[in-house]
Amino acid sequence: MRVKVSRKAHFNAAHRLYNPAWSDKKNKEVFGLCSNPNYHGHNYELIVSVTGDIDQETGFVMDMKILKDLIKTKVENVLDHKNLNIEVVEFTKLNPTAENIAIVIWNKLRPEIEASNELEIVLYETPRNFVTYSG
Numbered sequence: 001m002r003v004k005v006s007r008k009a010h011f012n013a014a015h016r017l018y019n020p021a022w023s024d025k026k027n028k029e030v031f032g033l034c035s036n037p038n039y040h041g042h043n044y045e046l047i048v049s050v051t052g053d054i055d056q057e058t059g060f061v062m063d064m065k066i067l068k069d070l071i072k073t074k075v076e077n078v079l080d081h082k083n084l085n086i087e088v089v090e091f092t093k094l095n096p097t098a099e100n101i102a103i104v105i106w107n108k109l110r111p112e113i114e115a116s117n118e119l120e121i122v123l124y125e126t127p128r129n130f131v132t133y134s135g
């Protein structure tokens with residue numbers, strides 16, 4: 001039986017959405033307030049889900065303490081209270097949209113999750129806007 005287990009987490013980060021190939025005018029048209037040259041913050045809500053078989057000895061798909069610690073070390077410690085464009089190497093040339101942040105988080109966690117288990121990232125940039133990436 002495959003079961004999906006999930007852990008919620010949270011981080012605050014600043015970003016600016018910007019395409020250097022475009023004029024400032026076009027960046028403002030497409031990205032609106034998110035293209036503010038002086039950056040702005042979001043309260044990101046993260047849901048990390050792992051789907052797999054239940055271990056017969058533990059009754060767990062995955063030990064949630066281990067998942068909690070992985071999110072702390074691989075995601076929160078890297079992204080929380082950071083300026084994503086400036087301080088997070090993955091975004092020096094990658095626009096830090098919610099889509100791209102979700103992919104970066106997935107890539108950081110995927111090697112840490114058992115290969116036979118699936119990993120899904122849901123990232124809320126605002127209470128109403130969220131993206132899902134599962135590889």
Ligand code: NI
Binds near residue numbers: 015033034040042
């Ligand atoms: Ni924004």
